[in-house]
Amino acid sequence: MSAQPQAVPNGTKQTLTLGKALNAGLRRALEADPKVLLAGEDIGRLGGVFRITEGLQKDFGEDRVIDSPLAESGIVGTAVGLALRGYRPVVEMQFDGFVFPAFDQITTQVAKMHFRSGGRIPMPMVIRIPYGGGIGSIEHHSESPETYFAHTPGLKVVTCSTPHDAYWMIQQAIASDDPVVFLEPKRRYHERGEVDETTAPIALHQAQVVRHGSDVTLLAYGPMVKTCLEAAAVGADEGRFIEVVDLRSLSPIDMVTVSASVRRTKRAIVVHEAHRTLGLGAELAARLHEDLFYVMESPVLRVTGYDTPYPPSRIEEDYLPNLDRILDAVDESMSR
Amino acid sequence: MTNLIGHPDHGSFERDPQDMVQLLTPEGERVEHPDFAWCGDDDLAKQLLRDMVLARRFDVEGTNLQRHGELGVWPPALGQEAAQVGAAHAMRAGDHVFPTYREHVVCLLRGVTPADMLGIWRGTTQSAWDTVSTNTHMYTLVIGAQTLHATGYAMGLQLDGMVGNDDPERNAGVLAFHGDGASSQGDVNESYVFAASYHAPVVFFCQNNQWAISEPITRQTTIPLYQRAMGFGFPGVRVDGNDVLAVHAVTSWAMERARQGQGPAFIEAFTYRMGAHTTADDPTKYRLAEETEHWRLKDPIERLRAHLLRSGKIDDAWLAELDDEAEQFGAEVRAACHALPVPKFSEIFATVHAESTAELEAQREQYQTWADSFESIGADSHGAANGQGVSP
Numbered sequence: 001m002s003a004q005p006q007a008v009p010n011g012t013k014q015t016l017t018l019g020k021a022l023n024a025g026l027r028r029a030l031e032a033d034p035k036v037l038l039a040g041e042d043i044g045r046l047g048g049v050f051r052i053t054e055g056l057q058k059d060f061g062e063d064r065v066i067d068s069p070l071a072e073s074g075i076v077g078t079a080v081g082l083a084l085r086g087y088r089p090v091v092e093m094q095f096d097g098f099v100f101p102a103f104d105q106i107t108t109q110v111a112k113m114h115f116r117s118g119g120r121i122p123m124p125m126v127i128r129i130p131y132g133g134g135i136g137s138i139e140h141h142s143e144s145p146e147t148y149f150a151h152t153p154g155l156k157v158v159t160c161s162t163p164h165d166a167y168w169m170i171q172q173a174i175a176s177d178d179p180v181v182f183l184e185p186k187r188r189y190h191e192r193g194e195v196d197e198t199t200a201p202i203a204l205h206q207a208q209v210v211r212h213g214s215d216v217t218l219l220a221y222g223p224m225v226k227t228c229l230e231a232a233a234v235g236a237d238e239g240r241f242i243e244v245v246d247l248r249s250l251s252p253i254d255m256v257t258v259s260a261s262v263r264r265t266k267r268a269i270v271v272h273e274a275h276r277t278l279g280l281g282a283e284l285a286a287r288l289h290e291d292l293f294y295v296m297e298s299p300v301l302r303v304t305g306y307d308t309p310y311p312p313s314r315i316e317e318d319y320l321p322n323l324d325r326i327l328d329a330v331d332e333s334m335s336r
Numbered sequence: 337m338t339n340l341i342g343h344p345d346h347g348s349f350e351r352d353p354q355d356m357v358q359l360l361t362p363e364g365e366r367v368e369h370p371d372f373a374w375c376g377d378d379d380l381a382k383q384l385l386r387d388m389v390l391a392r393r394f395d396v397e398g399t400n401l402q403r404h405g406e407l408g409v410w411p412p413a414l415g416q417e418a419a420q421v422g423a424a425h426a427m428r429a430g431d432h433v434f435p436t437y438r439e440h441v442v443c444l445l446r447g448v449t450p451a452d453m454l455g456i457w458r459g460t461t462q463s464a465w466d467t468v469s470t471n472t473h474m475y476t477l478v479i480g481a482q483t484l485h486a487t488g489y490a491m492g493l494q495l496d497g498m499v500g501n502d503d504p505e506r507n508a509g510v511l512a513f514h515g516d517g518a519s520s521q522g523d524v525n526e527s528y529v530f531a532a533s534y535h536a537p538v539v540f541f542c543q544n545n546q547w548a549i550s551e552p553i554t555r556q557t558t559i560p561l562y563q564r565a566m567g568f569g570f571p572g573v574r575v576d577g578n579d580v581l582a583v584h585a586v587t588s589w590a591m592e593r594a595r596q597g598q599g600p601a602f603i604e605a606f607t608y609r610m611g612a613h614t615t616a617d618d619p620t621k622y623r624l625a626e627e628t629e630h631w632r633l634k635d636p637i638e639r640l641r642a643h644l645l646r647s648g649k650i651d652d653a654w655l656a657e658l659d660d661e662a663e664q665f666g667a668e669v670r671a672a673c674h675a676l677p678v679p680k681f682s683e684i685f686a687t688v689h690a691e692s693t694a695e696l697e698a699q700r701e702q703y704q705t706w707a708d709s710f711e712s713i714g715a716d717s718h719g720a721a722n723g724q725g726v727s728p
Contacts, residue, residue: 037495063495068530069526069529069530069533071526071529071530073484073522073523073526074484074487074523074526074527074529074530076484077481077483077484077485077487077488077523077526077527078484078485078487078488078491078527078530079488080484080485080488081484081485081486081487081488081489081490081491081492082488082489082491082492082495083488084467084473084485084488084489084492085488085489085491085492085493085495085496086492087492087495101522104478104481104523105481105484105523108478108481109476109478109481109485114687114688114689114690115462115684115687115688116462116463116474117462117463117467117474117687118461118462118463118464118687119686119687119690120466120467120468121467121474122690124690153688154688154689156689176690176691177690177691178689178690178691205693251693252693252694252695252696253695255694255695256694
């Protein structure tokens with residue numbers, strides 16, 4: 001395993017956007033390990049269509065920040081070969097809806113290599129995917145494909161919701177000897193927050209209670225964490241004490257943290273942008289019923305995108321979970 | 337009914353293309369080619385014959401083992417011995433190979449044991465050999481996916497400074513195998529693009545054995561495959577895939593220019609799949625016996641044997657000794673197959689991840705508790721684990 005990212009005792013605490021925090025985390029990973037490489041479409045000279053890799057090719061060279069031909073399967077497939085050669089490739093899929101040409105390489109090759117080789121061949125690769133909607137974009141640019149990857153044995157799937165997590169989690173994902181699908185909430189790229197280099201991060205696959213409450217637990221991740229925190233703030237004005245858990249890791253799921261929260265509140269609502277059927281909400285509901293059936297006072301509810309393709313952007317606000325839908329679900333949960 | 341879309345003409349298979357490198361005719365006559373010369377000596381020629389004979393023996397044993405129920409399935413390489421032996425001999429130890437699942441011959445010559453290959457088809461493993469010490473990647477069953485891995489590995493060799501050095505011993509290249517069917521795959525075409533774009537030291541070795549299960553080469557392409565290479569920006573050569581000397585010469589050339597930093601190349605080894613796609617296939621349903629007979633006359637082993645006998649390099653005693661060696665090898669292969677250990681089911685949880693998860697550990701414990709419950713009542717827990725017992 002590559003060295004775990006360490007706290008910098010005399011480091012900085014500075015306010016960054018989530019996008020800049022990812023850039024800073026990638027920079028530190030490139031500095032820490034000469035085997036770390038970045039590859040993807042437009043990530044070099046342009047710095048990526050979202051500028052997440054801005055300036056990195058200039059500082060680390062074209063051999064370490066590689067502009068790829070426009071072929072997603074080729075990007076991931078060649079990264080497999082680079083990993084076999086001892087490198088730690090970090091590849092960018094330009095948008096969520098464009099990951100599918102690489103689906104075979106990710107689910108059949110990357111995910112299974114360690115297992116198929118009887119544990120002899122690690123596949124330390126990070127597949128970065130900007131995901132989710134709410135940015136008024138054209139189709140295929142607002143999707144939430146996490147379930148496909150969380151359903152695939154061999155992959156780990158994480159997503160950040162704050163600049164601080166973005167900075168640390170990208171470094172932790174790169175240090176992992178397992179392939180990690182790293183989902184970046186693109187509608188939150190410009191959200192600002194403090195990035196603290198001076199304290200060591202919590203474990204990559206650990207969930208975190210980001211707001212304490214006693215009435216109901218909202219289980220969310222990525223772009224929906226902020227939405228849930230806003231809903232909790234509004235709920236507080238109405239006398240609802242809403243707890244919010246940021247899952248951070250979608251595979252594996254930190255059921256210790258999740259169950260501990262729901263054991264306290266006895267009610268759980270899962271919130272995600274992805275389609276409802278067989279989404280993370282289904283898995284969380286199943287596990288909570290296995291663990292806490294006799295503790296919970298109402299069924300696990302889900303506030304999610306619908307089981308439709310992502311709609312045109314002028315009507316996407318009704319597709320995405322919002323404060324009203326979340327607070328309605330809170331009312332429903334509390335009324336049972 | 338009239339067909340509205342075009343279909344390949346099954347009656348006009350390409351019998352004797354004129355545009356391929358050949359140094360040994362089907363009759364065993366040595367001929368010269370203006371661009372490619374074979375530089376081996378008599379010892380190497382005899383070694384190539386020996387390797388082809390032993391490889392065929394291994395392949396025949398594989399088919400027989402499947403017929404006897406010892407293997408689930410076997411993909412024969414029958415008829416492709418020259419293509420694989422010639423290519424393997426063009427490799428150096430430090431070069432890396434990415435095989436398809438039919439490269440038994442190549443893998444044997446790379447030091448992979450018969451047992452390690454047979455385990456895949458017997459169902460005891462998905463990959464058993466040490467890919468680092470053999471410099472030979474595991475079999476890939478998704479058609480063509482390995483060509484991208486090969487290209488990425490070749491890019492890694494470039495980054496490691498192992499290409500184009502003045503000292504040739506420091507250089508290495510990659511040989512990526514695929515078939516004629518794979519030439520239609522997106523991944524294969526993407527690998528050509530990446531290899532050309534990065535000037536990667538990878539040689540694509542396509543064994544055009546004329547058939548992708550039941551589909552003839554004319555369904556995959558309307559021009560000779562080697563001509564496609566030009567469109568991707570690197571040289572393509574068609575070689576008589578049943579002529580081990582020509583394959584060795586052409587592959588040696590391609591590998592050396594890759595190691596020296598002159599970029600990728602494409603080799604179309606024009607050969608024929610004499611057997612079925614796998615032992616589960618029935619070629620009589622889709623191809624004519626006449627075609628197979630035509631190719632039987634081009635047998636890769638016969639032509640080298642005839643050449644070496646005629647030129648006095650080998651004699652009947654030498655061949656008898658080789659037969660004995662093949663007999664012994666065959667017995668070793670069968671014994672190795674029977675001795676393959678069946679893994680414990682509980683082991684499958686251990687290697688999903690480099691760092692396992694609580695959920696997977698819980699599933700392992702759940703399985704183990706269930707399996708152990710049969711031992712406590714005296715039942716065979718292994719049988720239970722294989723579905724012969726009751727469900728939990």
